[in-house]
Amino acid sequence: MAERSGAADGLAIDVRGMTKRFGPITAVDRIDLQVRAGEICGFLGPNGSGKTTFIRMLCGLLRPDAGRGTCLGHDVITESGAIKRQVGYMTQRFSFYEDLSIAENLDFVARMYAVPDRRRAVRESLEQLGLAHRQRQLAGQLSGGWKQRLALAACMIHAPRLLLLDEPTAGVDPNARREFWEEIHRLAGRGLTVLIATHYMDEAERCHRLAYIASGRLLTHGTVPEVIAKARLTTWLVSGPDLVGLAGQLRVRPGVQQIVAFGSRLRVSGDDAEQLEQAIAPFRAGRHDWQRVEPGIEDIFIHLTEAAGSGPS
Amino acid sequence: MTRPPFSPARFWAMVVKEFIQMRRDRLTLGMMLGVPMMQLILFGFAINADPKHLPAAVLLADHGPQGRTLLYAMRNSGYFAFVRDVRSEGEGRELLARGDVQFLVNIPENFTRDLLRGDRPALLVEADATDPAATGNAIGALRVLAGGALQHDLRGPLAFLADAEEAGGVPAEPPKDPIDLRVHARYNPEGITPYNIVPGLMGVVLTATMVMITGIAITRERERGTMENLLSMPTRPLEVMVGKIIPYILVGYVQAGLILLAAWLLFGVPVAGNLLLLAGAALIFIAANLAMGITFSTVAKNQMQAMQMSFFFFLPSLMLSGFMFPFRGMPAWAQAIGELFPLTHFLRIVRGILLKGNGLDDVLLQLWQIALFAAVALTVGLMRYRQTLD
Numbered sequence A: 001m002a003e004r005s006g007a008a009d010g011l012a013i014d015v016r017g018m019t020k021r022f023g024p025i026t027a028v029d030r031i032d033l034q035v036r037a038g039e040i041c042g043f044l045g046p047n048g049s050g051k052t053t054f055i056r057m058l059c060g061l062l063r064p065d066a067g068r069g070t071c072l073g074h075d076v077i078t079e080s081g082a083i084k085r086q087v088g089y090m091t092q093r094f095s096f097y098e099d100l101s102i103a104e105n106l107d108f109v110a111r112m113y114a115v116p117d118r119r120r121a122v123r124e125s126l127e128q129l130g131l132a133h134r135q136r137q138l139a140g141q142l143s144g145g146w147k148q149r150l151a152l153a154a155c156m157i158h159a160p161r162l163l164l165l166d167e168p169t170a171g172v173d174p175n176a177r178r179e180f181w182e183e184i185h186r187l188a189g190r191g192l193t194v195l196i197a198t199h200y201m202d203e204a205e206r207c208h209r210l211a212y213i214a215s216g217r218l219l220t221h222g223t224v225p226e227v228i229a230k231a232r233l234t235t236w237l238v239s240g241p242d243l244v245g246l247a248g249q250l251r252v253r254p255g256v257q258q259i260v261a262f263g264s265r266l267r268v269s270g271d272d273a274e275q276l277e278q279a280i281a282p283f284r285a286g287r288h289d290w291q292r293v294e295p296g297i298e299d300i301f302i303h304l305t306e307a308a309g310s311g312p313s
Numbered sequence B: 001m002t003r004p005p006f007s008p009a010r011f012w013a014m015v016v017k018e019f020i021q022m023r024r025d026r027l028t029l030g031m032m033l034g035v036p037m038m039q040l041i042l043f044g045f046a047i048n049a050d051p052k053h054l055p056a057a058v059l060l061a062d063h064g065p066q067g068r069t070l071l072y073a074m075r076n077s078g079y080f081a082f083v084r085d086v087r088s089e090g091e092g093r094e095l096l097a098r099g100d101v102q103f104l105v106n107i108p109e110n111f112t113r114d115l116l117r118g119d120r121p122a123l124l125v126e127a128d129a130t131d132p133a134a135t136g137n138a139i140g141a142l143r144v145l146a147g148g149a150l151q152h153d154l155r156g157p158l159a160f161l162a163d164a165e166e167a168g169g170v171p172a173e174p175p176k177d178p179i180d181l182r183v184h185a186r187y188n189p190e191g192i193t194p195y196n197i198v199p200g201l202m203g204v205v206l207t208a209t210m211v212m213i214t215g216i217a218i219t220r221e222r223e224r225g226t227m228e229n230l231l232s233m234p235t236r237p238l239e240v241m242v243g244k245i246i247p248y249i250l251v252g253y254v255q256a257g258l259i260l261l262a263a264w265l266l267f268g269v270p271v272a273g274n275l276l277l278l279a280g281a282a283l284i285f286i287a288a289n290l291a292m293g294i295t296f297s298t299v300a301k302n303q304m305q306a307m308q309m310s311f312f313f314f315l316p317s318l319m320l321s322g323f324m325f326p327f328r329g330m331p332a333w334a335q336a337i338g339e340l341f342p343l344t345h346f347l348r349i350v351r352g353i354l355l356k357g358n359g360l361d362d363v364l365l366q367l368w369q370i371a372l373f374a375a376v377a378l379t380v381g382l383m384r385y386r387q388t389l390d
Helices: A002-008 A051-058 A080-086 A102-112 A118-129 A144-156 A174-189 A224-231 A243-251 A273-284 A297-307 B008-024 B026-046 B065-076 B089-098 B111-117 B132-148 B156-162 B193-224 B226-232 B237-265 B275-299 B303-320 B332-338 B342-356 B360-384
Strands: A011-022 A025-036 A040-044 A066-071 A087-090 A162-166 A193-198 A209-214 A217-222 A234-239 A258-262 A265-270 A289-293 B054-060 B080-085 B103-107 B122-128 B180-186
Touching: A011 A051, A011 A193, A025 A051, A025 A066, A025 A193, A025 A209, A040 A051, A040 A174, A051 A162, A051 A193, A080 A087, A087 A144, A087 B226, A102 A118, A102 A144, A118 A144, A144 A162, A144 A174, A162 A174, A174 A193, A209 A224, A209 A297, A217 A224, A217 A297, A224 A297, A234 A243, A234 A273, A243 A258, A243 A265, A243 A273, A258 A297, A265 A273, A265 A297, A273 A289, B008 B026, B026 B303, B026 B332, B054 B065, B054 B089, B054 B132, B065 B080, B065 B103, B065 B111, B065 B132, B080 B103, B089 B103, B089 B122, B089 B342, B089 B360, B122 B132, B132 B180, B132 B193, B193 B226, B193 B237, B193 B275, B193 B303, B193 B342, B237 B275, B237 B360, B275 B303, B275 B342, B275 B360, B303 B332, B303 B342, B342 B360
Parallel strands: A025 A217, A040 A193, A040 A209, A087 A162, A162 A193, B054 B080, B054 B103, B122 B180
Antiparallel strands: A011 A025, A011 A066, A209 A217, A234 A265, A234 A289, A258 A265, B103 B122
């Protein structure tokens, strides 16, 4: 019954007011999140912002102190058993058995989920991974990229409807990351919902929808254009000599809210376009080249984080 | 330009860091202080290699005063505590077999009459000699006292019974005691210590390895990060715990089998009882130790702590179980603590089955106490096991 209602409104994740406290620290503070079935939702935020805690609450690893909602149509508080059976959770740190071989790890997970026709499922998974010939190798001997692929394969072996990925690409080389994202898109194309925590900004752009949290609070969410539009940020790109000196002078001007150095350029942003324009006016006649640009997702996140009163740690 | 071979600053940095880490790990610090304290108390107060007040049953078939004098003398020696009166030898032997008493003292019919006639009546003492150390001193004392105890009673006209020389006769042979003391060291007549130690070792080895091996079982999952993964799967605590216990039961059986084989082949320990019964008892004993280990595992924060906890459990088990020192030599409080440990009961079972030929009836009382321990340990473990990471 519950499952049908979840499918009916097309939401794979629908939670409200999720809160988790550890002693005096509120790790997750009243987060609402809706993710449609088949969507890739990027879950962004600095280290320690509460991403992992939130994901753990979704799959029943942590009990929320407040909040309610459903995950795949099941109540996140009372039906964590049902949720666990249909969710694939990939932990931040490699958490399969390093002293088991690749095939043994997959076999263990398949047994845990009582996967029908287990042997075939394991064999197919190995073939998809491209690890069939190395299946006897111990998982602990794999490189970071291969460990991550093994972890993903293990999370997928019971054909979950929702994937929760906690910083799956941390410490993985760019090539492996690209392949990983192609795989994620392929899976989403088959109707799988993916919630993926990351702090790589370039990965944010690969998601259908973003949620940005800092210090346990949800600061913004929506599609990439929506997030950019909502922020109402104005950004100028400056290039020229002595950018460090220029940045120092600009920083004290009202209307200049953030200055970020990008190689040999500065990105100067503020949410009041007029005030910002007045602030930079005296400098525009100088030796620098000024250009108004569309703010990037990174500008927005830095802006939101600082506005929320906490810099990224 | 060369680096100094020893830098006091770096050395001091190391010292400071070690102290900080030591202070953070409260359990280790507690163990470092607790273990010596425990050893001090156990060795100092609990252990007594000269056990006294050993429980004895009396089969009194003669009601003459001399028999009673003998019993009083035995009691006054401090080695014997007469706790039971039995009506027949069979009844007494049953008590002996179950380990309820250490001695069965039999004052046969016509003891007084034969004594007065100078026929040197027999005083029969059967001892449970599975642990030669427990009975040795008492038997030694008995031999001394058997001669002297009746001196007081045998005066005047009866004095000739006490000493042949005094009676005026020329002794053709060395003077004899007025009674014929016959001690039967049952179950281990030759007083061979390995007969007692080697079967006991089975219990000791199982305790040492089984508690530790499961002690690190869950902490290892936690330390390596695999616990998070395990918890995210649809598992139940009982599945995880029992699943972790079963493989080690097999390991325990292999250990027990090896020791048994060695006991038989190398030490010639007799196998008086049923090995199947022993295997059954060992199963419960192994499970109890594994359950204890699993419970430690749910409490300890890391593998190191789990190892320390197992050691903290093992040490008093070893000392207070009756393995190293006779159980009856310990003061009451130490015996009460000793009764809690599965090893104490298993030692009685394994010695009972191998040396005394105990059957199921005899070991049942010990067995259910081990089972109770296992159930309590597993329950605590299950209650402590968290299905979430909170």
